[in-house]
Amino acid sequence: MSGTVRRIPVVNLSHYRAGTPAERARFVGVFGDGLKEFGFVTVEGHGVDDGLIRRTYSDVERLFALPEAVKSRYADTERGGQRGYIGYGQEHARNRKVGDLKEFWHVGRELPPSHRYRDVYGANMWPQEVATFREHTLALFHALDGAAGVMLQALAEYFGVERDTFRDMATDGNSVLRLIHYPPLKERFIPGGVRAAEHEDINLLTLLCEGTASGLELLTRDGEWLPVDTLRGQIVVDSGDMLSRVTNGIIPATTHRVVNPRSPAEDTVRYSLPFFVHPYADCVLQPLPCTQTPDNPARHAPITADAFLKQRLRENGLLK
Ligand SMILES: O=C(O)CCC(=O)C(=O)O
Numbered sequence: 001m002s003g004t005v006r007r008i009p010v011v012n013l014s015h016y017r018a019g020t021p022a023e024r025a026r027f028v029g030v031f032g033d034g035l036k037e038f039g040f041v042t043v044e045g046h047g048v049d050d051g052l053i054r055r056t057y058s059d060v061e062r063l064f065a066l067p068e069a070v071k072s073r074y075a076d077t078e079r080g081g082q083r084g085y086i087g088y089g090q091e092h093a094r095n096r097k098v099g100d101l102k103e104f105w106h107v108g109r110e111l112p113p114s115h116r117y118r119d120v121y122g123a124n125m126w127p128q129e130v131a132t133f134r135e136h137t138l139a140l141f142h143a144l145d146g147a148a149g150v151m152l153q154a155l156a157e158y159f160g161v162e163r164d165t166f167r168d169m170a171t172d173g174n175s176v177l178r179l180i181h182y183p184p185l186k187e188r189f190i191p192g193g194v195r196a197a198e199h200e201d202i203n204l205l206t207l208l209c210e211g212t213a214s215g216l217e218l219l220t221r222d223g224e225w226l227p228v229d230t231l232r233g234q235i236v237v238d239s240g241d242m243l244s245r246v247t248n249g250i251i252p253a254t255t256h257r258v259v260n261p262r263s264p265a266e267d268t269v270r271y272s273l274p275f276f277v278h279p280y281a282d283c284v285l286q287p288l289p290c291t292q293t294p295d296n297p298a299r300h301a302p303i304t305a306d307a308f309l310k311q312r313l314r315e316n317g318l319l320k
């Protein structure tokens with residue numbers, strides 16, 4: 001089937017949550033095949049409140065409009081920008097030196113001070129200047145985390161393994177909600193820079209609430225770039241490198257990018273809200289037994305999620 005799909009498959013998560021056995025089975029098949037053959041699936045009926053997404057976007061606009069001197073007070077220097085503010089041009093794709101034309105902010109999982117991962121993940125930073133930021137971003141984190149857990153259950157069914165196999169990996173996981181601002185190109189162009197140069201995400205799954213402008217593109221298995229335009233109320237899901245590891249490459253990581261807007265729209269601002277679903281720090285990334293066959297022996301040595309993350313953050317210029 002590879003190479004024959006032209007449009008991103010669309011599924012409705014409520015069919016899996018509360019549908020008939022036939023609807024559930026259909027969801028599992030289309031979602032799993034979509035990630036496997038295509039790399040992106042559009043999800044409707046996910047239960048994430050549209051109003052909450054709007055309110056978060058409104059906070060995000062206010063946040064990035066703050067002076068640089070204020071935003072940089074919230075820069076995390078210890079954990080490779082995993083919490084708080086990451087300045088313009090700091091992150092670059094692997095194997096690229098030029099920074100992406102974006103600034104962003106990471107909100108992570110809130111853990112009690114006694115939690116074993118509290119110091120490993122680090123505490124969130126909250127901008128005092130945007131009063132509702134904490135409430136809205138945590139609510140959105142929670143809603144996306146819940147929807148992702150259900151998608152991970154469906155994916156386990158796709159592989160015919162115990163239903164919580166993937167969801168358990170993401171329980172207490174180091175997931176992050178990334179709030180991105182791509183400013184007008186004229187404002188702060190870096191020669192050779194791209195809004196987000198082509199890359200694969202590090203994590204298991206990424207859930208993207210619709211961006212405020214076009215530009216996101218995915219590389220099809222045929223090697224063609226295809227624009228990904230999400231309608232209001234849809235969430236686009238793609239697979240990351242960690243999912244590729246635990247499925248032994250059966251679900252490859254999706255290559256994608258965000259292209260620069262062209263004249264006369266080069267000054268279009270773009271905001272987006274990807275949610276990166278990560279395993280817990282000590283989770284060992286190794287292929288599920290059912291994915292290892294004589295034709296497809298284990299492709300990588302086991303590595304913990306935390307070690308893998310740190311390796312990639314170094315390659316992306318975020319961790320020194
Ligand atoms: O802005 C987007 O739509 C996607 C961003 C992205 O791919 C990323 O931050 O990993």
Ligand SMILES: [Fe+2]
Pocket residue numbers: 199200201256
């Ligand atoms: Fe990405």
